[in-house]
Amino acid sequence: MIFDVYSFTSFDIEPLIHGSLIEKLPELELAIDGMISPEQAEKLKVFK
Numbered sequence: 030m031i032f033d034v035y036s037f038t039s040f041d042i043e044p045l046i047h048g049s050l051i052e053k054l055p056e057l058e059l060a061i062d063g064m065i066s067p068e069q070a071e072k073l074k075v076f077k
Contacts, residue, residue, distance in 0.1 A: 042061060043054060050057065
């Protein structure tokens with residue numbers, strides 16, 4: 030998990046997400062937990 034250093038057990042990101050991204054909330058939560066596939070990681074590099 031990305032936030033392992035801080036020992037978070039859960040993190041509610043919904044209040045921080047723009048309304049246009051709410052439907053992608055499950056994907057965003059998985060990404061924050063570090064559960065993204067290599068293909069998704071490559072897409073993130075492209076967006077960067």
